[in-house]
Amino acid sequence: MTTHLTPAPRRNASAAVALKAPDFGGSSYFAQVRVLTGRSLRAMVTDPGIVLFGLIQPVVILFVLTQVFSKMGMPPHFPDGVSYLDFVLPAVLVDNAAQSAMQSGVGLVEDLRNGVVARLRSLPVHPGALLVARSLVGLVRSAVQILVIMVLAMTVLGYSPNGGVAELALSAGLTLFISFALGWAFIAAGAWLRRAEPLQNLALIVIFPLMFASSAYVPVADLPGWLAAVAHVNPLTYAIDATRALALDVPGLDHAIPALVIGAVISAAGAFAALAGFRRPL
Amino acid sequence: MSGLVMPPVTQPDPDPDPGSGFGSVPGFGSDGDLMIVADAVSKSYGTVHALDSVSVSARRGTVLALLGHNGAGKTTLVNILTTALPPTSGRAYVAGYDVHREPFEIRRRIGLTGQFASVDTQLGGRDNLVLIARLLGAGRRAARARADELLELFDLTEVADRRASGYSGGLRRRLDLAASLVGGPQVIFLDEPTTGLDPSSRLRLWEIVESLVEQGATVLLTTQYLEEADRLADTIAVLSAGRVVASGTADELKATVGRRTVTLTLDGDDAAVRAATALRAAGFAPAGGEDGARGLVVPIDTTRQIADVIRSLDQAGVEADELTFGEPTLDDVYLTLAEQHARTPA
Numbered sequence: 244m245t246t247h248l249t250p251a252p253r254r255n256a257s258a259a260v261a262l263k264a265p266d267f268g269g270s271s272y273f274a275q276v277r278v279l280t281g282r283s284l285r286a287m288v289t290d291p292g293i294v295l296f297g298l299i300q301p302v303v304i305l306f307v308l309t310q311v312f313s314k315m316g317m318p319p320h321f322p323d324g325v326s327y328l329d330f331v332l333p334a335v336l337v338d339n340a341a342q343s344a345m346q347s348g349v350g351l352v353e354d355l356r357n358g359v360v361a362r363l364r365s366l367p368v369h370p371g372a373l374l375v376a377r378s379l380v381g382l383v384r385s386a387v388q389i390l391v392i393m394v395l396a397m398t399v400l401g402y403s404p405n406g407g408v409a410e411l412a413l414s415a416g417l418t419l420f421i422s423f424a425l426g427w428a429f430i431a432a433g434a435w436l437r438r439a440e441p442l443q444n445l446a447l448i449v450i451f452p453l454m455f456a457s458s459a460y461v462p463v464a465d466l467p468g469w470l471a472a473v474a475h476v477n478p479l480t481y482a483i484d485a486t487r488a489l490a491l492d493v494p495g496l497d498h499a500i501p502a503l504v505i506g507a508v509i510s511a512a513g514a515f516a517a518l519a520g521f522r523r524p525l
Numbered sequence: 526m527s528g529l530v531m532p533p534v535t536q537p538d539p540d541p542d543p544g545s546g547f548g549s550v551p552g553f554g555s556d557g558d559l560m561i562v563a564d565a566v567s568k569s570y571g572t573v574h575a576l577d578s579v580s581v582s583a584r585r586g587t588v589l590a591l592l593g594h595n596g597a598g599k600t601t602l603v604n605i606l607t608t609a610l611p612p613t614s615g616r617a618y619v620a621g622y623d624v625h626r627e628p629f630e631i632r633r634r635i636g637l638t639g640q641f642a643s644v645d646t647q648l649g650g651r652d653n654l655v656l657i658a659r660l661l662g663a664g665r666r667a668a669r670a671r672a673d674e675l676l677e678l679f680d681l682t683e684v685a686d687r688r689a690s691g692y693s694g695g696l697r698r699r700l701d702l703a704a705s706l707v708g709g710p711q712v713i714f715l716d717e718p719t720t721g722l723d724p725s726s727r728l729r730l731w732e733i734v735e736s737l738v739e740q741g742a743t744v745l746l747t748t749q750y751l752e753e754a755d756r757l758a759d760t761i762a763v764l765s766a767g768r769v770v771a772s773g774t775a776d777e778l779k780a781t782v783g784r785r786t787v788t789l790t791l792d793g794d795d796a797a798v799r800a801a802t803a804l805r806a807a808g809f810a811p812a813g814g815e816d817g818a819r820g821l822v823v824p825i826d827t828t829r830q831i832a833d834v835i836r837s838l839d840q841a842g843v844e845a846d847e848l849t850f851g852e853p854t855l856d857d858v859y860l861t862l863a864e865q866h867a868r869t870p871a
Contacts, residue, residue, distance in 0.1 A: 265671055265709050267662035269633065278659045286647040358643035362704060364609045365637035367629040368660050524610050 272369050279368075279376035283350065284383060297346055298388055301339035302395070305332070308460060309400060318465035322493045329404055332396050333414060333487040334459035337479065338450070339388050340422035345446040347381035348429030351521075352439045361525060374434070374517050378426050385422040389415050405492040414489035417499065421482045424506035427513025434520030458483050478505045558585045558621070560712050560743035561606060566615035568601050568767075575601045577767045578615065583743050583760065585711075588734070590758035591747040592859065597764040599747035600640065603716045606745065607637050620711050633661070636705030636713045640720065642697040643704070646690035650681050650700050653689060657707040675703040695726050702733070713737060715746045719753060731757060751859055763862050770862045779853040787834050789821040790847035797821060803841035807833060 270278070287294060313327045322330070354360050354373065363373060393415070396402035404411060429442065436442050454460075456473040457480040463471050474480050481502040488495035561583040568576040576598045583589035591599045604610035606619055608628035616623070622630040637643075644653050651672050658668035676682045679699045684692065689700060698718070705713065715734070719727040734757055738744055748754055754761050755775050762772040771778055791797045797819050804811045804823060809830075811823045823834055831850060838845060 265658070265661075265663065265667070265707075267658060267667070267708065270660055270662040274662070275660055278656065282645070282648065282652075282656050285652070286645075290647065354645075357646050358639075358641055359645045361609075361639055361641070362637075362643035362645075362657070363660075365607050365632060365635065365643075365705070366657065366660055366708075367632040524604070 269367060272372060275368050275372035276375045276379070279373050280379045283376060283380040287380065287384065293346065294384055294387055297342050297384065298339070298391060300342055301335050301388075301392060304338060305335045305392070305396065305400075308335075312460075318461060320462040320464035322462075322491070325405075325491055325493065326401075326403075328396070328400055328402055329491055330487070331460060332393075332402050332404075333418070333490050334454070334457075334483045336389055336392060336415070336418045337421055337483050337486060338454055338459070339392060340385055340418050341425050341446070341450045341454075343381055343385040343388060343422050344425035344429045345443065345450070346384065346429075347377050347426040348431075348433035348442050349439050350380065351377050351430050351433040352437060352442060355433075355437050355525070364525075370521055371518055374430055374514070374521060377430055378423065378514075381426040382419060382423055385419055386415075389418060404490045406490045410489045410492065414486045417482070417486050417489065417502065420503070420506050421486075424509040424513070427510045427517060429513075431513045431516035431520060434517045453477055453479050458487075478502070478509075481505065559583070559618070560585045560620055561589060561745055562616075562618040563602065563606065564616045564618075566602065566605060566612045566617050568598075568605065568610070569613045574767050576605070576612070579762075579764070579767070579769050581760075581762045581769060581772065583745060585743050586738060586741050587759040588738055588744045588746060588757050590754035590761045591745065591764055592749075592751065592754045592761055593747075593764035594749055596766075598767040599764055600716055601767075602764075603637075603639075603714050603745065603747060607635060607714055608632060633708065634711045636708065636710035637716070638698075638702050638705045638714070638718055639716045642701040644689045644697060644700050647688065649684075649686045649688055650692070650696075650703075651676060651685040653700060653704060654707055657704055661708050671707060675706060679703045694721060695723065698722060698726070698730075702730070710742070712743045712745070715744060717747055717749065719748070719750065727753075751854065763859060765862065771858070778858045781858070785825050785828070785853065786851045787823040787825055787831055788847075788849045788851060789823065789834075789838075789845045791819050791821065791843065792846050793819070796843045799841050800838055800843045800845075803837045803843070804834065807837040809834065809837070 308331050309328045312331075317327070351374070354377075360373065393402070393411075406414065429446070432445055433442055436445075456466075456470050457463075457477045458474060459479065463474045463480060466474055478501075481498040482505075484495035485499035485502045487493065488498070559582050561581070563579055563581050565578045565580055566576055567574065567578050579598070579602060581589060581591070581602075591602060593599050601610065605612045605624060606617055608619075608624050608631050611625060616625075618624065619631045620634040622634075624631060644650075645656065648656065651669075654672035654675055655668045658671045659665070663671060672685075673682075676685050679702065681696070681700060681703065684696060689697060692700065702715075702718070718734075719730055722730065731753070734744055734746070744757075746753070746757060758775065760772060761775055761778055762769045763778070764770070771781060773781075789800065791800055797813070800821060801811050801813075804821070809823050809825070811821045813821045825831065825834065828850070835848075
């Protein structure tokens, strides 16, 4: 099969090669998830731009907020003995988790549009395997980003949380769980919308205001009345309160349970909706 | 619509061979296995009928071509047969398995090359093939070996480590075809495989298809190109607006529309008139020759009748300046059938 004319016997031999049934014997669901996760991780390593690009918004927000607000007087309900940087960093990590979750949805949209899903559908691959793989890849991406932001904050900005190593790790773990839950929501959105642009708009419209209408940047008690009301029912408030309580050793740990429950519900509903949306014909 | 060759309808074997072990469909164990069967397959989207009771079949080691223009339903049928899309009604079997009940058994045995290359553009050519082999259950080493084998076969070794996003259209197509062969499929679906390819790439693809079939593969090919169907297909099904308007071998199809013709160019008005008279006397029905026209078209049924035409001319003392013999082309078939069908909506 080269550009010059190939003699017939060789061609037949070649065709025999193409058709010789290799009998690979099929693969389990678990193996498929592993292979598909490995595939996306490999793409992430060879093209780290996606991971770094995802860091831009959280890092910019981190710098802007700390530079602008650290010079202002602290609001009355601000926890004692905590710098503004310390206060805001757990929220920035949650914001980053949401951005990473959105990336999982975008990744699925790319798979749907560039032919990967079309190929997988002609293979004995379970539909859920790709979705689970996308979710797992999102976890890895989030973990890397959390690590980068924390190291950056500690070394460059002087982040010094009061919590111990174990509490910090727990806080990061909870942040990862939030990323996981939102990841499934965005994977579901990607499976239904199947275009990156509305997905990114959705993220902007939903996540951006929700972050401000939460305990992320100012204690809820210091928010104007109506915003405080929104913040009280905003799941992100619970997530941020819990991760902050762990990292800074401040009150709010009681919000961990609702955060976990809401996260579990979002994960389950997202996974269900994602599979339903993904199963529709291309 | 009379006179058309009706699509073959598969008759399930009344006495299935229990030891055939060939899928779950009775009658698939014997010689001349039907590797592709669509039996009255319909697909509707609301009131739009993408496919309307389509029946086609292909035996092992043959090429079935679905011929039709855009929107005729070719891709919809491919999607149903490759288990990507459930039919609204009707039954379909590939390699002896039911598309509805055993999609994974079918997917283990087919290769699909769609209209758009289905490759991961973020990965290199080799990684694409390794990925598929791994998903089919190959170990790391076996997957790599299989990928290298196919890369060489399709002349992709040099670009194997480059990202597919940088591939040209032709390279991507070849990688896509290689990807569809990773599992050593028994049935290969090629959905407009040569659309957008340059002539030499097209020829090469034809050769690949021919040798695959020689080796026992069954191929379903969709195409808009009559030449392609004529060259590759054992059976052609002409699709128009979701229906099979004709099917058969290329020769059978040609026989249903165009007749063979002898076209004569004669020297002078008088010669044409005399030739026409002599031909009528011999039982032919020549057209033309009136009002000073110098050309005559004589429909014939067999090539032997060319001799009769010449004998009649000879006896009338007329010599033709030019005599050409014309076989009907698939173009005639396609245009005639598509037009007929458009005039007589269901």
